[in-house]
Structures are given as C-alpha cells and as structure tokens.
Amino acid sequence: MKTIDHIDKKLLEVMEVILSTFSLKELLLFRYSPIDHLAEGIFSITDGEIRNITSIRDDVKTIPAIYEAIDEQCPKYFEGINYHLKFPRKYIVSQNNNSLFVLPVLFNQVVIGYFLGTKFKTPFKEQMLFDAKVFSQTIGELFVKHQSFDEKNSIKLSKREYEVMKCLAVGNSSKEISSLLAISETTIKQYIKSVMEKTNTSNRTHAVAFLYQQGILK
Numbered sequence: 001m002k003t004i005d006h007i008d009k010k011l012l013e014v015m016e017v018i019l020s021t022f023s024l025k026e027l028l029l030f031r032y033s034p035i036d037h038l039a040e041g042i043f044s045i046t047d048g049e050i051r052n053i054t055s056i057r058d059d060v061k062t063i064p065a066i067y068e069a070i071d072e073q074c075p076k077y078f079e080g081i082n083y084h085l086k087f088p089r090k091y092i093v094s095q096n097n098n099s100l101f102v103l104p105v106l107f108n109q110v111v112i113g114y115f116l117g118t119k120f121k122t123p124f125k126e127q128m129l130f131d132a133k134v135f136s137q138t139i140g141e142l143f144v145k146h147q148s149f150d151e152k153n154s155i156k157l158s159k160r161e162y163e164v165m166k167c168l169a170v171g172n173s174s175k176e177i178s179s180l181l182a183i184s185e186t187t188i189k190q191y192i193k194s195v196m197e198k199t200n201t202s203n204r205t206h207a208v209a210f211l212y213q214q215g216i217l218k
Contacts, residue, residue, distance in 0.1 A: 014139055015045050018115060022101060022128055025119035028053060032113050033209040035169060037061045063088060069102035070111045075132035076102045077124055103132050107140035110212045155198050164191040169208050169217055
C-alpha cells in the first residue's frame with residue numbers, strides 16, 4: 001500500500017484489506033474532527049460497489065457506539081441489544097443488521113477518522129478486536145504521511161497563528177480568544193485565514209484537525 005501514490009486509491013486499498021481481514025460485507029469510512037466531534041463520510045464499499053458518502057455529516061457525540069470507540073481510542077464491537085441501544089435507527093438500513101464494528105483511525109494519539117462495518121460474512125470473534133488495534137495506528141500513519149505538499153516546504157506557523165489555533169482547538173470562540181490574547185477579533189480572523197491558506201483547508205475546524213494530524217498542534 002505504501003507504493004500507491006493517489007490517496008483515494010490508497011483508501012480503497014486499505015478498505016479492501018479491512019473487508020477481507022474482518023470478514024465484512026460492508027464498510028464505511030469517515031473523517032473525524034476532534035474539535036467539534038463532527039464526522040463526514042468519504043466512501044463505502046458494499047459487495048464490490050463503491051459509493052461516495054460525503055453527504056453524511058454527524059455530531060459523533062449523538063452516536064454512543066461510535067463516540068465510545070473514539071473516546072477510548074479503541075476498536076469496538078456491538079451486537080444484539082447493545083447495538084440497538086447505541087446505534088441510531090436512521091443508520092440501520094436492513095432489519096437483518098444486528099451488529100456493528102467501529103475501527104478508529106489514530107495518529108499521534110488523536111482520532112482522525114473511523115471505519116464502520118455493519119454486515120459480516122462470518123461471526124465476529126473477540127480476537128479480531130486485538131488485531132484491529134494494530135490497524136488503528138498503522139492506517140493513521142499511512143494516511144497522514146501521504147503529504148499533499150512538498151516536505152521541503154513544510155508548514156510553519158507564526159507564534160500568534162499557533163496561539164490562535166491552539167485556543168480554537170480547546171473550544172474558545174473568537175471573542176474569548178480576543179480577550180485571552182488581547183488582540184481584535186478582526187486580527188484573529190486574519191490569522192485563521194492565513195493558517196487556512198498555509199494548510200490548504202476549507203474552514204477553521206478543518207484547519208485545526210489538519211494541524212493535529214500533522215503533529216503541529218499537540
């Protein structure tokens with residue numbers, strides 16, 4: 001997989017490996033922001049069919065099964081009554097579904113995404129959770145090390161940019177940051193915009209998540 005240059009191809013290759021390893025019929029991949037607990041769909045694979053699921057966006061805190069796996073940074077398996085109590089009914093497409101596998105993707109002890117498996121070819125075995133822990137860290141390193149920018153031009157933040165993004169990362173609003181750092185909200189917005197340009201990200205949440213993934217924010 002390390003020889004695959006295109007990130008989408010790499011993601012799909014990893015998903016195929018997970019499908020095979022854990023005897024899954026269906027697998028979904030989500031990116032995750034540790035700042036606002038927002039999850040966004042990327043791909044799903046079912047019976048060889050690949051679908052784009054970018055329309056799916058959720059606050060993970062409202063989904064107990066997924067939030068538990070992310071909070072503990074550990075793969076989880078739910079079945080029976082635990083599955084129905086901890087997984088929203090809107091996700092239960094088939095009435096035959098009675099189990100869920102959650103595999104967090106970790107980098108630098110931060111969850112940056114997760115996989116969901118909801119259909120199994122064979123019964124899930126407890127030993128698989130131990131195997132899944134290895135995947136969590138390995139996959140995170142594989143994806144984050146796939147840089148979309150030149151390593152020689154690595155991202156460097158000014159002291160103020162770093163302070164502003166660090167404040168955002170712990171949940172401070174622009175008004176609160178203004179008070180903490182004694183700078184205007186307009187200046188704060190300029191710093192955020194500058195960081196977004198440096199990281200090629202689309203919004204402040206995406207920028208903070210990216211900085212965590214790169215190990216710039218810790």
